[in-house]
Amino acid sequence: MDLTVIWAFIIAFAVFAYVVMDGFDLGIGIIFPAFEVGDARDQAMNSIAPVWDGNETWLVLGGGGLLAAFPLAYAIILPATYPLIIIMLLGLVFRGVAFEFRWRDPDHRAFWDFAFTAGSFAAAFSQGMILGALLQGVEVADRAYAGSWFDWFTPYTLLTGMGTVAGYALLGATWLIWKTEHGAQDMAYRLAKPAAVVTLALMAAVSLYTPFLDSQYWTRWFEMPNILFAAQVPLLVLILTYFLFRGLHKKQEAAPFLISLGLFFLGMAGLGISMFPYIVPDQITIWDAAVPESSQIFMLVGVAITVPLILVYTGWAYWVFRGKVGTEGYH
Amino acid sequence: MFEQFDAVMLARIQFAFTISFHFIFPAFSIGLASYLAVLEGLWLKTGKQIYMDLFKYWIKIFAVTFAMGVVSGIVMSYQFGTNWAVFSDKAGPVIGPLMAYEVLTAFFLEAGFLGVMLFGMNKVGKKLHFTATLMVAIGTFISAFWILSVNSWMQTPTGHEIAANGQFVPGDSWWDIVFNPSFPYRLFHTLMATYLTTAFVVGGVGAWHLLKDKTNLHARKMFSMAMWMAALVAPVQIFAGDLHGLNTLEHQPAKVMAMEGHYDSYPDGAPLILFGIPNSEEKRVDYKIEIPKLSSLILKHDLNAPLDGLDTIPDADEPPVGMVFWSFRIMVGIGFAMLGIGLWSLFARYRKTLYDWPLLHKAALVMAPSGFVAVIAGWITTEVGRQPYTVYGLLRTADSVSPLAAPAVAASLVAFIIVYFFVFGAGTWYIMRLMSKAPKIGEKGVKSTETGPVRTAGIAPGPAQKDSPAFEPRPAE
DSSP states (O other): OOHHHHHHHHHHHHHHHHHHHHHHHHHHHHHGGGSOTTHHHHHHHHTTTTTHHHHHHHHHHHHHHHHHHOHHHHHHHHHHTHHHHHHHHHHHHHHHHHHHHHHHOGGGHHHHHHHHHHHHHHHHHHHHHHHHHHHTOOOEETTEEOSOTTTTOSHHHHHHHHHHHHHHHHHHHHHHHHHOOHHHHHHHHHHHHHHHHHHHHHHHHHHHHGGGTOHHHHHHHHSTTHHHHHTHHHHHHHHHHHHHHHHHHTTOSSHHHHHHHHHHHHHHHHHHHHHTTEEETTTEEHHHHOOOHHHHHHHHHHHHHHHHHHHHHHHHHHHHTOSOOOSSOOO | OOSOOOHHHHHHHHHHHHHHHHHHHHHHHHHHHHHHHHHHHHHHHHOOHHHHHHHHHHHHHHHHHHHHHHHHHHHHHHHHHHHOHHHHHHHHHHHHHHHHHHIIIIIHHHHHHHHHHHHOTTTSOHHHHHHHHHHHHHHHHHHHHHHHHHHHHHHSOOSEEEOTTSOEEEOSOHHHHHTOTTHHHHHHHHHHHHHHHHHHHHHHHHHHHHHHOTTOHHHHHHHHHHHHHHHHHHHHHHHHHHHHHHHHHHHOHHHHHHHHTOOSOBTTOOOEEEEEEEETTTTEEEEEEEETTHHHHHHHSSTTOOBOOGGGSOGGGOOOHHHHHHHHHHHHHHHHHHHHHHHHHHHHHHTTOTTSOHHHHHHHHHTTTHHHHHHHHHHHHHHHTTTTEEETTTEEGGGTSOSOOHHHHHHHHHHHHHHHHHHHHHHHHHHHHHHHSOOOTTOOOOOSSOOGGGGGTTOOOOSSOOOOOSSOOOOOO
16 A cells, blocks of 8 residues: 555545535535525524534645645646636635625525525535546646636536535435424425435436446446446445435434435445546546655645544534534524 | 736736735634634633623624635635646645645634534533634634745745656755745744734724723723734834845845835945835836935845845846835835834823823724735735746746636636625625624624524614614725
């Protein structure tokens, strides 16, 4: 196991942590309009108000980590998906300030609630499209992006964009099932099922589409011995799907969210199997893009010390705000 | 000023715009986080309600400021890659790890404890809550440490080697990279700047409420605390700035020449040009008012010391003089004005009229936003003064940019400008509205579930309070 592979795992972990943690924040934004103005919306907001900022920080680690560990990949992927990145960032701007502004300005709360939803949707959709754009491949020449401005806009990326929106909505709905009560929770239960159906359908569609993008994926998935590993992913997805619907049917509270996390994890694992060892498919391997060993070691020391600490105090913050948000809020 | 709006120029404007807007928020929140920690610490120590009231008053303002700092900061972490891909690829192995350390040691710390700080007052014990406040404050410091190390390395690069593929790679010692020659000066100067910025905002808000009601004990307390800060830190900051300037002279002489407006060399003592219009065509400063020999005295501590001018620098390596010259003067001017207010407040204390001198309060009110202007001017001085390089002397700005098309950069720039002015304009308005409410006994904090009219500023509707903003928003450019 060399340092470059370790760093690939660290970046993958940061991306995964971001996707699941900010995934439910963004998901709440996406399904927000379905909730009644007043108590239900306030509960939904309050369930993430203390943690969203920490969740979003994983995105900074993902971006910053990519620059630090694989600068060449960062320097290719960002220009390749330039407009998507800008849309994502502006979406996150609206989403982030909405948390504060909606309380500060009751007269315009409806507007900031809309900004919260629109920003969340834009960020989620563009993140999914960025992923799709990367999977379908980008043109590289001479250590730089060599494609055109709209290479990222294809039916495939629209599919990955929609899939991400639906997946986040599922995370958001199941999180609210766990954290809220009464009307808000009833609405979350009602939204979780369609969100799950759409998510799984789009996951299947993306999975069917992907091997036809590029021969590499076909080889990676369907030839021996890879198929032995690759085949486990859909199998596990089926098992989790069964438990997810069973949990929703039985009105379980924590299980649906945890199972949804599991589905995301499997999606990421499938992604990893598909891409490894490339960081820009078919163009740049993780070793091509890696920084020298001295940079890797210097950062690894930091990661080894800080990441466990981060997980501890982040866990503690979640623990402080455990249980139902309650109609009374944090007292 | 701009020969043409090509992709490089647009990318530079976009970076300047997004970083300037972003820095407004940390410039205030670094100092405010420390101030909040001091208030809560004093409350724990003395048990006096006034400190908790002030804590709850300012924490609402902090919450809004911090949110804007976070969202504008995320934009920054992607600015390097979108518009400056070549720079990212080349400098990534050196600056990437430093920025990764910033995320790992600062951003998570701030974000992780912020929730408890804002909403956890009744969920955790007093000491644990104070710990959370401290962690947020410490996080802001650590963040400044790493990002200023990155910026300083770009200004005064040391400790690196250049690899065969053109990348900057770490040499034998990370210590040399992190603690590069300009870093200690820049770090100290910037932290003092954030303290002064916050002191003048807090002082301005205190002054505003004293002008309305000089008996308000809460306003008195915040005004007094802020004026102590101004009186103590302003002179220290001027001294630190001078040292920082001498360090710049040593490592980036062309920047100092631009700051001073020295187009020509002065073999026997250079004048200090107080004001003038730099004329880059004719390479001279028009209409200048100057004090003979003073520049040599300041920079070389000798009236007759020779000083080189921009005539010794090839034209292609010169920074733009006009912007650097002016932004430097704005920064220094504000620094001395802050010192003036600080000394005036000491005199007022001596006369026992600190809370009873409307002219001082009006002056403090006018100076409330001055810190923001000064820090932006300071950053313009140092960043434009680094031109035409991104990594000083080693990588040119023109060679750092992504393979970009001008329309795409222009479109995203326009989008940033519209969104930023709208969103941060609204945020500034909300902050003003919070500041316009008088601090009082039994101040409510950030409560996340108070709904209805109570929530407007966390203050229960009292008998017809006037709801006008404290002062008209001024853009911080």
